[in-house]
Amino acid sequence: MVEKLQKIWLDGEMVDWDAANVHVLTHSLHYGLGAFEGIRAYQRADGKTYVFRLREHVDRLFDSCKMILLVPKFDKAQVMSACVDLLRVNGMTDGYLRPMVFVGEGAMGIYAPQNPVRTTVIAWKWGAYLGEEALKHGIRAKISSFARHHINISLAKAKMMGQYTNSVLAKRExxxxxxxxxxxxxxxxxxxxxxxxxxxxxKKGVLHTPDLSSSILEGITRDTVITLAREQGLEVREGRITRDQLWLADEAFLTGTAAEITPVREVDDRAIGTGTVGPVTKRLQDAFFDVVRGSDTSHAAWLTPV
Ligand SMILES: Cc1ncc(COP(=O)(O)O)c(C=O)c1O
Structure with missing residues (x-):
């Protein structure tokens, strides 16, 4: 359960948590057209709170909107300020931010270009997405019977609301x-x-990740990890990976704003490497947490003070 906070930013106003409601005729609720983001803010070793890679997340939100032909009523600077202000008014030192652009009520057909385009930012407290144990010891994953959307069926590069039924079905399975x-x-x-x-x-000391043509979301944590890995002198290759290559990997891990860097210790009942958290994963995890909540200041441009 999300713990109730004081305020939610909705269409330019800070409204009370319980008053941030939408009508059941909200177009996006019916057809899923809308874009959203997930952003984390961390309290760092200096005691201050910073939003991690706020600019990149807001850029991706606007790119998602561009792809799905939604024009937000607020500009990027306003959405970034809303994120920072929301953390302040809710007195949060650590938290998760969920900006969302969606289509409001009006016409009910599929084609409803006159309906209002609405924007909200919600903040809540969110610990380790897959659990603290998962961060420390890794998770057991299964290849899904659901495939990612074909590139001409949906838009993998858009963080688009309706697309997530695919994720929910795979996760439930x-x-x-x-x-x-x-x-x-x-x-x-x-x-x-x-x-x-x-x-x-x-695999053999080289980091591999699917390339951008493989129906992935272009993750901001993915980019962070690639940057940190290269700084550590690791070779990073983006390309096709097969299921059996995954099974035979020395180490595997997942990256995301919510999941941070979560080791994968088993896939399809086969242990990955030794079945424990591998040394490269651990090194990258440590480097990541030192940047987001520790004292590494070498990536100050990624941190927006609250
Ligand atoms: C489908 C999908 N892939 C990847 C990611 C990771 O992206 P990021 O690191 O920008 O949070 C997310 C989370 O936003 C996601 O929903």
């Missing part, structure tokens, strides 16, 4: 089967990503 997370293949049968995370494997 995995959980009902006793696994922690689903890994989806793309429509060509190559490894794509988790239900809400990008995927990396380590």
């Amino acid at each position: 995995a959980k009902l089967g006793g696994y922690d997370e689903a890994i989806l293949l793309d429509a060509n049968g190559f490894v794509s990503e988790g239900s809400g995370e990008n995927l990396f494997i380590v």
